[in-house]
């Protein structure tokens with residue numbers, strides 16, 4: 001069965017929430033800083049130091065108030081993109097409302113198959129309807145995400161030098 005892509009303005013189905021939670025826990029430490037060391041998905045200070053081993057519970061709570069695109073293999077969540085509409089970034093301070101991608105995770109066994117690219121394509125349709133640009137941010141050494149962003153024509157619009165630690169910049173992309 002082909003992978004299904006579904007949009008949820010709010011995620012309420014327990015098994016889907018559980019699928020997102022499992023991906024968050026599995027890839028918590030793939031993020032810089034880890035999701036478990038953040039208070040929410042759009043905070044500006046990202047120079048936080050991870051403390052003791054913990055789960056990304058607080059981060060998950062903020063995600064539950066956001067919209068989702070899910071990639072489903074039958075009923076299993078194999079990847080997701082979370083986003084907010086009408087988001088104005090404090091870092092950019094330009095007053096522009098955007099569709100802001102807060103998190104993207106694809107399970108390792110499904111990477112490199114264009115799932116993230118498809119998420120951004122789906123989001124482009126929403127962006128057209130909402131008449132807002134798409135924006136996201138990542139860290140400067142996240143080659144796999146930046147590669148996708150470059151391929152779909154997102155432009156780097158701001159770089160916060162050492163925003164996540166020595167030699168680790170925060171980079172904002174918009175289209």
Ligand SMILES: CC(C)(COP(=O)(O)OP(=O)(O)OC[C@H]1O[C@@H](n2cnc3c(N)ncnc32)[C@H](O)[C@@H]1OP(=O)(O)O)[C@@H](O)C(=O)NCCC(=O)NCCS
Nearest residue numbers: 030104105106111112113114115116117138144145147148
């Ligand atoms: C970043 C991430 C979401 C990318 O997911 P993905 O579904 O594998 O990406 P895609 O398959 O859509 O990639 C699109 C293109 O980039 C290529 N690509 C993706 N990852 C790559 C890698 N590590 N090296 C080389 N090419 C890569 C794909 O082959 C594809 O190229 P194509 O369209 O020419 O075939 C995934 O690696 C991930 O979950 N990482 C951990 C969490 C993370 O870093 N999230 C983003 C934080 S802001």
